[in-house]
Amino acid sequence: MKTYFPYFLAVLLTGVSASGLADTDADTIPAFRIGEVTVVSDDQSTSKMAVSPFQMLDAKNLQALSVEQVSDAVKYFSGVTIKDYGGLGGMKTISVRSMGAQHTAVSYDGILLTDCQTGQTDLSRFNIENVDLISLSIGDGNNIFQPARAFASSGMLTIRSKRPFFENQKRLNGKLTLKYGSYGQKEVNASSAYKISDKWSVNLSVMSLKTRGDYDFRLYDGSGAKDYTVVSRTNNSVQNLRLESAWFGELSRGKELEIRTYFDDSDRGLPGAVILYNPSSSQHLWDRTSFVQTHYEQQVVQNVTFQLNAKFNQTRQHYVNPDYLGSSGVEDYAYSQKEGYLSAAFLYQLPTGLSYAFAVDGAVADMASNLKDFSAPTRYSLLANLSAKYVNEWMLATANVLGSGIRETTHNGLSANDIERLSPSFNLSVQPFRAYPNLRLRAFWKSSFRQPSFNDLYYSAIGNTNLKPENSEQANVGITWFVPWKAEQLDFNATIDAFNNRITDKILAIPTRNMFIWSMVNLGKVNISGVDLNFEITKKWSNKTVLLAAWTHSYQLALDLTDPDSKTYNQQIAYAPRIYGSGRLQLTVSSLRLGYALLYAGHRYVTGQNIAQNDLSAYVDQSVTAEYVLPKAFSDLLIRGEIQNLAGMNYEIVRNFPMPGRTYRVSVRFEF
Numbered sequence: 001m002k003t004y005f006p007y008f009l010a011v012l013l014t015g016v017s018a019s020g021l022a023d024t025d026a027d028t029i030p031a032f033r034i035g036e037v038t039v040v041s042d043d044q045s046t047s048k049m050a051v052s053p054f055q056m057l058d059a060k061n062l063q064a065l066s067v068e069q070v071s072d073a074v075k076y077f078s079g080v081t082i083k084d085y086g087g088l089g090g091m092k093t094i095s096v097r098s099m100g101a102q103h104t105a106v107s108y109d110g111i112l113l114t115d116c117q118t119g120q121t122d123l124s125r126f127n128i129e130n131v132d133l134i135s136l137s138i139g140d141g142n143n144i145f146q147p148a149r150a151f152a153s154s155g156m157l158t159i160r161s162k163r164p165f166f167e168n169q170k171r172l173n174g175k176l177t178l179k180y181g182s183y184g185q186k187e188v189n190a191s192s193a194y195k196i197s198d199k200w201s202v203n204l205s206v207m208s209l210k211t212r213g214d215y216d217f218r219l220y221d222g223s224g225a226k227d228y229t230v231v232s233r234t235n236n237s238v239q240n241l242r243l244e245s246a247w248f249g250e251l252s253r254g255k256e257l258e259i260r261t262y263f264d265d266s267d268r269g270l271p272g273a274v275i276l277y278n279p280s281s282s283q284h285l286w287d288r289t290s291f292v293q294t295h296y297e298q299q300v301v302q303n304v305t306f307q308l309n310a311k312f313n314q315t316r317q318h319y320v321n322p323d324y325l326g327s328s329g330v331e332d333y334a335y336s337q338k339e340g341y342l343s344a345a346f347l348y349q350l351p352t353g354l355s356y357a358f359a360v361d362g363a364v365a366d367m368a369s370n371l372k373d374f375s376a377p378t379r380y381s382l383l384a385n386l387s388a389k390y391v392n393e394w395m396l397a398t399a400n401v402l403g404s405g406i407r408e409t410t411h412n413g414l415s416a417n418d419i420e421r422l423s424p425s426f427n428l429s430v431q432p433f434r435a436y437p438n439l440r441l442r443a444f445w446k447s448s449f450r451q452p453s454f455n456d457l458y459y460s461a462i463g464n465t466n467l468k469p470e471n472s473e474q475a476n477v478g479i480t481w482f483v484p485w486k487a488e489q490l491d492f493n494a495t496i497d498a499f500n501n502r503i504t505d506k507i508l509a510i511p512t513r514n515m516f517i518w519s520m521v522n523l524g525k526v527n528i529s530g531v532d533l534n535f536e537i538t539k540k541w542s543n544k545t546v547l548l549a550a551w552t553h554s555y556q557l558a559l560d561l562t563d564p565d566s567k568t569y570n571q572q573i574a575y576a577p578r579i580y581g582s583g584r585l586q587l588t589v590s591s592l593r594l595g596y597a598l599l600y601a602g603h604r605y606v607t608g609q610n611i612a613q614n615d616l617s618a619y620v621d622q623s624v625t626a627e628y629v630l631p632k633a634f635s636d637l638l639i640r641g642e643i644q645n646l647a648g649m650n651y652e653i654v655r656n657f658p659m660p661g662r663t664y665r666v667s668v669r670f671e672f
Helices: 007-014 019-020 042-051 059-063 070-074 454-458
Strands: 052-058 080-084 092-096 106-107 111-112 131-138 153-160 172-181 183-194 199-213 216-220 228-232 238-252 255-270 283-301 303-320 332-348 353-367 378-391 395-409 419-430 440-452 471-486 490-511 518-542 545-560 578-591 593-602 617-629 637-644 652-654 662-672
Touching: 052 059, 059 070, 059 131, 070 092, 070 131, 080 652, 092 106, 111 303
Parallel strands: 106 153
Antiparallel strands: 052 131, 080 092, 106 111, 131 153, 172 183, 172 662, 183 199, 199 238, 216 228, 238 255, 255 283, 283 303, 303 332, 332 353, 353 378, 378 395, 395 419, 419 440, 440 471, 471 490, 490 518, 518 545, 545 578, 578 593, 593 617, 617 637, 637 662
């Protein structure tokens, strides 16, 4: 947010005292012109005072990690598991505390991304190069001045892209990155920012990626741990083009306008599951996603602020499976989604520390397909959220109640039942001891639901229009402790959170007449309890020499409580590791930055039946990075090298979808 400071800032910047100016003759008072000042919020302080778990990686942290996509970065958050189907083109979805991808919202520059067909977001669509910050909030977080949709999910992953920044009266700056990696990866990232006037600036970026994705992996024949063949992944090529633009306007004091456009076009092979004696696949997927979104914010009167958000999104998919064994001899499906979205929110702040917010969102989404007798549904959504927040020296408390109304119509067949729900939540953070101002206790409780996706409701021979929403209840208690040791220039930050999540009416697929005809039903009950730990230490020897060490650790029991007579009762749900952790070391010495990272996931089960043949082994993934910025004489030229999966470990995150082995990347970035 850009702010223009009043007269007293001019005094501070120019070194002229107020009394000195007052004593000067009016005709001889000099004029002082102040350049534009950009104020960046302290997200670290947000983390320390958060009423619910909040984790963040900014651009500096991301640069020290060997990450290519947003999905690679969020693996370093506690409580997060990623379903990764391998390679740069494999689909990647996020699940927070084992609640499932549909319960986690993904926000891009303040407005949520949606997919009515599946109810989840593919994080492989977002390259890390243009990202300024990634944060994860479980529960509602501190900010009550948001669209109503932001309060509808159990957690939210926020992606914030880089904004234009100008210094020394510059009007134009830019960046060009050339990257080359293993398995034929060739990538170009270019971005430029231009200051059109004192009120307007624009940012443009383009990314082009091409890779064969033919990495080697071990294919075991099942007769013994040492009996395997080294095979190359096939049909894993990716071609991707992404274009983004953002226009920023400071229309007048207290008025801001942001208009963003996004276009992503991908052409990728789908390598499919690796099956003994048949590891190949010929399936193909073409994706084209575009949206335009607008954010407007204005201070109406002294204590009232208004924001307006609007978005139009369109997604097209084309899937071809030439090896289909059905009577048609080929699967050739096309899907199209469109959504229009509008949100208005008001914030009323009182000088007593009390504030209120009210937001109303409306959306219309539809889906079309070339499937025979496809339902062609249209979904109408109306959400309203009322929030209150109180802050004083020792306490921060928020309360929200979200009202949701959803109605659907179809062109063919029956439509789903209407949904009307109220979803409350309460959040509290307190400072219990004055002697320890950086020690805080926090707790929250939240009720939410996830509506069935179009696939759940209308997919051929499987969908069930009588499905009810999945209900979830979250409870969390935690401690945050920040210890600054100024004498040693050492900072220590720790958070510990214990949680319990309950999901009822969980949507499950079960066989009906035979094993080939399935249906979606509300049968599931899941209870998830565990602990998330986060530790971070920062040591400074000078402004140019800094060491950061961080560790996250999660332990969780995610138990199926659906049917006491079932073989899966009271057993860990599929793909939920009980133990998950990550570690980071980052050392900056002047123009040199070195990084080491480690990911650990304990063993998992590929189905809800916890038996040996369903066990998926634990894995450790290590990576190292090194980058060096050449002196100014070379115009800010950065050279970077990365090694992923340093030990060359052969592992799977999803059964029969092997991950790449040791991977190398080098890149050169030129900034002007």
